[in-house]
Amino acid sequence: KAGVTQTPRYLIKTRGQQVTLSCSPISGHRSVSWYQQTPGQGLQFLFEYFSETQRNKGNFPGRFSGRQFSNSRSEMNVSTLELGDSALYLCASSPRTGVYEQYFGPGTRLTVT
Amino acid sequence: GENVEQHPSTLSVQEGDSAVIKCTYSDSASNYFPWYKQELGKGPQLIIDIRSNVGEKKDQRIAVTLNKTAKHFSLHITETQPEDSAVYFCAASKTDKLIFGTGTRLQVFP
Numbered sequence: 290k291a292g293v294t295q296t297p298r299y300l301i302k303t304r305g306q307q308v309t310l311s312c313s314p315i316s317g318h319r320s321v322s323w324y325q326q327t328p329g330q331g332l333q334f335l336f337e338y339f340s341e342t343q344r345n346k347g348n349f350p351g352r353f354s355g356r357q358f359s360n361s362r363s364e365m366n367v368s369t370l371e372l373g374d375s376a377l378y379l380c381a382s383s384p385r386t387g388v389y390e391q392y393f394g395p396g397t398r399l400t401v402t
Numbered sequence: 403g404e405n406v407e408q409h410p411s412t413l414s415v416q417e418g419d420s421a422v423i424k425c426t427y428s429d430s431a432s433n434y435f436p437w438y439k440q441e442l443g444k445g446p447q448l449i450i451d452i453r454s455n456v457g458e459k460k461d462q463r464i465a466v467t468l469n470k471t472a473k474h475f476s477l478h479i480t481e482t483q484p485e486d487s488a489v490y491f492c493a494a495s496k497t498d499k500l501i502f503g504t505g506t507r508l509q510v511f512p
Binding site: 293320322324331332333334337339344345347379381383386387388389390391392393394395396 | 433434436438443444445446447448451453491493495496497498499500501502503504505
């Protein structure tokens with residue numbers, strides 16, 4: 290089975306711009322979660338989607354948003370980028386929502402200049 | 403809020419020795435505890451997990467123990483090999499949201 294795929298792998302954006310990241314979960318997995326990883330804050334939960342609905346949300350500003358499509362693929366969007374948004378954005382898929390194992394993709398490295 | 407503390411932050415061992423990483427969680431309702439290994443340039447890889455109704459779980463050279471009363475859990479790696487070198491993260495969860503520890507950089511010297 291193919292693993293979680295994320296595109297693009299690397300991205301450079303300028304302050305004030307917006308960005309959209311994409312995630313394709315493992316085939317058959319319906320839950321997709323997003324995490325932000327930085328050296329200072331570590332791994333932090335952004336949000337989780339299941340059946341096209343946001344089920345859980347972390348403590349991030351409204352500039353961070355996401356959505357899930359009927360094929361379980363997910364996108365996250367960050368508007369009005371700030372320097373502090375530079376991070377590795379990780380997507381994780383799970384067979385179902387709730388307390389189940391999560392499998393991570395390789396991440397998208399976003400650099401904001 | 404929910405918090406997971408992880409120690410040590412760095413750990414150096416000789417090949418063949420054992421390595422132990424410890425985590426403490428704050429939310430007594432947490433009931434799922436996975437461990438992830440992250441190599442440079444890659445996403446975290448799930449290596450073992452344990453649920454709150456189990457005290458210990460083993461998978462070849464890797465084992466995890468859970469003490470619910472003390473709210474701590476540990477990862478044990480025996481007969482370490484150079485390819486075990488990576489950053490290891492513990493996490494705790496009571497829902498689909500994982501709360502991660504700060505990571506342990508393990509270096510295994512030949």
